[in-house]
């Protein structure tokens with residue numbers, strides 16, 4: 239079922255459960271004839287505990303979308319709201335704090351610090367959030383243990399398998415108990431078995447801990463565990479997973495009731511975005527700043543049971 243661009247693709251029936259809202263999100267790189275609309279008027283809403291898979295060919299804007307949601311890049315126009323907070327309006331310091339408390343990132347290339355061992359890599363994320371010393375060590379150890387890495391705590395990243403390295407980066411992403419986890423091609427550098435393990439882990443984390451996970455990937459195995467699959471093409475959502483009958487039924491109903499697919503951006507707003515060809519801001523540095531300790535919840539409780 240083909241969808242026009244800039245449509246509301248969320249299934250948000252209960253406002254209170256919506257953790258992520260994206261409206262008319264646009265990112266233009268470059269200017270004039272060289273301008274690239276990497277993300278082109280996307281709207282989306284995602285509920286707590288949902289596992290959303292974004293698929294699309296190389297260059298379709300997947301990474302740009304994730305970095306915009308993560309506040310690592312400023313949009314040219316449009317809004318990203320996480321837990322009701324409009325992150326586009328935050329200053330850099332506030333954004334850094336926001337990322338630390340609300341977000342976990344998982345990358346294709348793991349992005350572990352080679353000079354630190356597995357546990358120290360996880361501890362570092364806690365240290366940036368103001369948790370240090372024995373407390374950080376204990377928490378890092380518990381997380382890695384829960385992820386099956388108890389006997390690899392002191393291993394340097396280069397001595398770990400790809401699957402183990404991705405477990406360390408998942409532990410790091412979970413370190414500060416984020417509500418939203420963003421994963422960019424998390425299985426792309428893994429063999430089939432380790433890729434499968436990582437898919438299962440992410441599925442567990444979404445389901446058991448009610449964390450929201452957005453995964454960008456070509457990996458068709460993730461379709462089996464995703465609550466929703468979105469297709470990105472040239473910076474726009476092209477349509478829904480043909481297997482998502484509930485989603486299709488909702489949209490069909492909306493079509494009958496409202497006479498059209500639910501548009502979030504007005505035609506004028508869409509046109510003004512289309513005309514905007516200058517990036518309005520530079521990528522935001524992810525430099526951490528010290529902060530006080532944050533309130534903690536339990537984590538991975540299902541593995542302790």
Ligand SMILES: Nc1ncnc2c1ncn2[C@@H]1O[C@H](COP(=O)(O)OP(=O)(O)O)[C@@H](O)[C@H]1O
Nearest residue numbers: 267268274276295296297298299300301302303
């Ligand atoms: N920093 C950048 N500067 C200029 N163009 C960029 C930049 N990042 C991405 N692009 C362009 O934006 C488009 C989408 O890129 P990207 O989001 O990386 O796609 P994907 O992750 O789906 O492969 C591509 O045409 C890419 O060349």
Ligand SMILES: [Mg+2]
Nearest residue numbers: 300301302422
């Ligand atoms: Mg990418």
